Amino acid sequence: MDALTVVDLVLAGVLTGLVYGLMALGLSVIFGVVRVVNFAHGEMMTIAMYVTAVLFGWLGLDPFFALLPVAVVFFGLGYALQRGLINPFITRPEHTQFMLLVAVAIILVNLLLMIFGPDAQHVQLDYLLEPVELGPLLLDRGKLAAAAVAAATAAGLFAFFRFTLTGKAIRACADNHLGALVVGLDVKRLYALTFGLGSACVAVAGCMMILLIDVTPTLGPAYTLLAFVIVIVGGLGSMPGALLGGVLIGVSEALAGLFIAPSAKSMFSFALLILVLLVRPQGLLGKSQ
Amino acid sequence: MNRRATLLLGALAALLAMLPAFANPYVLSVATLMLFFAYTGQAWNVMMGFAGQLSLGHSLYVGIGAYTAAGLYFHFGLGPWAGLWAAVLLCALAGATIGALAFRFRIGGVYFALLTIAFAEFTRIGFDHFPALGGPAGLFLRVEQREHLDLLSLRGPPAMFYYVALLLTAGAFGLCAWLLRSRVGFYWQAIREDEEAAQALGINVFRYKILAMLVSSSMTALAGVFFAFYYNNLFPEQIFNISRSIEIILGPIIGGLGTLFGPILGATLLAVLADSSTELISALGWEIPGVKQVLYGVVLLAVVVFLPNGVWPVLARKLGLAR
Numbered sequence: 001m002d003a004l005t006v007v008d009l010v011l012a013g014v015l016t017g018l019v020y021g022l023m024a025l026g027l028s029v030i031f032g033v034v035r036v037v038n039f040a041h042g043e044m045m046t047i048a049m050y051v052t053a054v055l056f057g058w059l060g061l062d063p064f065f066a067l068l069p070v071a072v073v074f075f076g077l078g079y080a081l082q083r084g085l086i087n088p089f090i091t092r093p094e095h096t097q098f099m100l101l102v103a104v105a106i107i108l109v110n111l112l113l114m115i116f117g118p119d120a121q122h123v124q125l126d127y128l129l130e131p132v133e134l135g136p137l138l139l140d141r142g143k144l145a146a147a148a149v150a151a152a153t154a155a156g157l158f159a160f161f162r163f164t165l166t167g168k169a170i171r172a173c174a175d176n177h178l179g180a181l182v183v184g185l186d187v188k189r190l191y192a193l194t195f196g197l198g199s200a201c202v203a204v205a206g207c208m209m210i211l212l213i214d215v216t217p218t219l220g221p222a223y224t225l226l227a228f229v230i231v232i233v234g235g236l237g238s239m240p241g242a243l244l245g246g247v248l249i250g251v252s253e254a255l256a257g258l259f260i261a262p263s264a265k266s267m268f269s270f271a272l273l274i275l276v277l278l279v280r281p282q283g284l285l286g287k288s289q
Numbered sequence: 290m291n292r293r294a295t296l297l298l299g300a301l302a303a304l305l306a307m308l309p310a311f312a313n314p315y316v317l318s319v320a321t322l323m324l325f326f327a328y329t330g331q332a333w334n335v336m337m338g339f340a341g342q343l344s345l346g347h348s349l350y351v352g353i354g355a356y357t358a359a360g361l362y363f364h365f366g367l368g369p370w371a372g373l374w375a376a377v378l379l380c381a382l383a384g385a386t387i388g389a390l391a392f393r394f395r396i397g398g399v400y401f402a403l404l405t406i407a408f409a410e411f412t413r414i415g416f417d418h419f420p421a422l423g424g425p426a427g428l429f430l431r432v433e434q435r436e437h438l439d440l441l442s443l444r445g446p447p448a449m450f451y452y453v454a455l456l457l458t459a460g461a462f463g464l465c466a467w468l469l470r471s472r473v474g475f476y477w478q479a480i481r482e483d484e485e486a487a488q489a490l491g492i493n494v495f496r497y498k499i500l501a502m503l504v505s506s507s508m509t510a511l512a513g514v515f516f517a518f519y520y521n522n523l524f525p526e527q528i529f530n531i532s533r534s535i536e537i538i539l540g541p542i543i544g545g546l547g548t549l550f551g552p553i554l555g556a557t558l559l560a561v562l563a564d565s566s567t568e569l570i571s572a573l574g575w576e577i578p579g580v581k582q583v584l585y586g587v588v589l590l591a592v593v594v595f596l597p598n599g600v601w602p603v604l605a606r607k608l609g610l611a612r
Contacts, residue, residue: 037399085594092597094398095343099542099593102535106586113579217579221531225410228403263425267414270407277404278394 008137009254015140015147017250019208021243022150023223024230025157026201032237033174033194036086037094039101042223043108044199048074048206049215050112053121063123067149067207071200078199082192090191105220112217120214128211146208153204154243157197161239170194174237226266229273235286244285248272294610305455309448317447321519323560324454325512330540330552331461332508337538338547339465339474340501341481343398346387346405348533349412350380350506354513355523359430360422362442362517369443369518376510383408384506388499397484406531413529423523430521443518450519457515458553461508466549468504477501481547543592545599554601562588 027041038044051070055061085104089097128142161167170190173180180187209215226249234245252272253265276283308320329351336344357379358372387408391401417425438445443453468474476497479487488494517523527533544555566584570576596603 088594094402095337095542095546096593096597098343098345098402099539100590103586103590103593106589107583110579110582110586114577114583118578225406225531229407232400232403261418264414264418267411270411270414273407274404274411277396277400277407278390281394281396281400 004136006255006258008139009258010251011137012140012143013251013254014247015143015250016212016254017247018147018150018154018243019205019212019246020226020230020250021234021246022154023202023205023209024227024234024246025154025239025242026198026205027227028231028234028236028239028242029157029201030195030198031231033170034082034086034090034191036090036097037101038198039098039224040105040108040220041202041227042225043105043220044074044078045202045206045209045223046112046215046217046220047108048203049210049219050116050121052207052210053123053215056123057121062125063207063211064145064149067204070207071203074203075196075200077196079192079196081199082195083188086195087188087191105224109217109220116217118217120216122214123210125211142211146211149208150205151243153201154239157201158239160197166190166193222266226269229269232283233272233276235283238283238285238287241283241285245283248284291610293608297608297610302459309451314447317451319560319564321447321451321454323556324451324458325515325519326536326540326559327553327556328454328458328461328515329509329512329537330544330556331458331465332505332512333537334541334547334552335465335468335477335508336501336505338541338551339469339481340477340498341484342498342501343402344405344505345402345531345534345538346407346409347505347509347537348529348531349383349405349409350509351513351516351533351537352409352412352416352523352525352528353380353383354510355517355528356416356422356428356513357510358514359428359517359523363428363430364421368441369514370441373511373514376514377507380506380510380513381503384502385499388502392495392498406534409529409531409534413525416525416529425525427522427524429523430517432521450515453515454519457511462549462553464508469549473497473500478547539589541599543589543599545601548599548601548605550605551599551601554604555599558600 023041023045027038030036030038030041048070051073052063052066055066055070056063081104086097086100089100125142128140128145130141132139132141132144161171169180169185170193172183173185173187173190173194177187180190230245230249231242232245233248234241234243249269249272252268256262256265256268305320309317312320329347333344333347336342336347354373354376357376358369361367361372361375362369387405391397391404396404416422422428438449440449443449468477476487476492479490479492480494480497484494513528516528540555540559541552542555543558544553545551562585563581566581570580570584592600
């Protein structure tokens, strides 16, 4: 095994990790603001993957064009989910929130199973087959494009939270819920908006993920866990943290696959999670409380 | 517990004790599985219902318990009655370690839940790469003497397993009833309600949370031993899976968290629900994979939305049992 292969793999890990990071960013935003544990996060991404695969298979719609409509629809769904179902649970104990979203996740996974059956589906774009040559390195064109989309979406979200009034209002809710109520912010609407944004993030991540892996109905739980690992490792409430966590996990998976066994790759993610929780519970980029 | 409750409990116990006399093999297997979940739910309830610590990784203790006893039997011919001590010891050790790490670093709530998931998942993948215990291909115990009763190596007809599960459930019920009224039980409830206040009152919060972990994980270890000898096959993918942990906690949450009857009631309701939904679906001719689970999810959603404290508190009031 030469050094070039390792560099190639690490770069591939970084690119996949950016897509992971976008998925986790959705969770981080929801968890950081609404303080609800979205245990249906991976399932939502799985649905986005199926929608993209169906749009591609039936209508021949390119996933890069499907991005926007899928994200908009998911924004609406997330908004409605928060408004209709989750909002009354915000003040209830954590375990009831958990059960609520587990119930939602069970329903979603099995609806997918009913509709699409257990077989894997995938999307292959011919123009992504040719790898990109970067000096001596070979990069997967699909991964590169997916990572670029993920990075651009994340940048858009950063800008929204930093520069728009609504974004600032959402950050105010996250910082001080009572204070936000006192100054007259419509917290319920902002929470729903946040859930919608988080869902849109995970939808975009799903649209890109279908270019990287095959989708099956039961993919969800593993990615829910992965998103949590990334968010905790990167630091809860820290948006750059989610991306950093995603990249770290992506690289660690690639290296574990190379040096140990591909099936052992998530063992390293969980080991990293345990380590971070014990040594630096606020995460790598999180603020200590 | 008032007289009415004692009477009802006696009737329930008598009914359960006589069940194998008139139940067919299918009902008996459903009832055995139900008791397994009632027992495991009771064990989990000690952590969450009594002491308020949300563990989402109880499959870890079922798995370690099952693999320890099965491994000792498989490799050294050591029977379950010897193996269970090793299983309990290992699970208690695992529980105490996770608890000590988490509570020492003041990890609680969602973070604690995620930590427990992480340990369970970590162990699951570890067992997948551990060929001495079968790895991903599974560990199989020899099935023999299905008709002949051999209590010493826990081999026998289905009714024997039913009674073992019933004894476990009854024992756990008794233990939990005693714990709830003991000093420790009150300390736990104080910690559950308000950890800081409990600490201010002089309760050693760290010690009693670890104790809850020890009790809960040791109890769950026995469920694992039972599982190994009842099913005779173990796969890391199944036994350590997060969905197993969720199955364990569904019963007590639906039944009523922190109550003594909650885990049993919840397990019963879930068994009835699973079974009747299967019947309903086959009657309607909707046999597509996934339909049953969707129905299951919808009922779960309804319970969580409309009965946030579980079914038992409502039922207890209806039966005139609530104090």
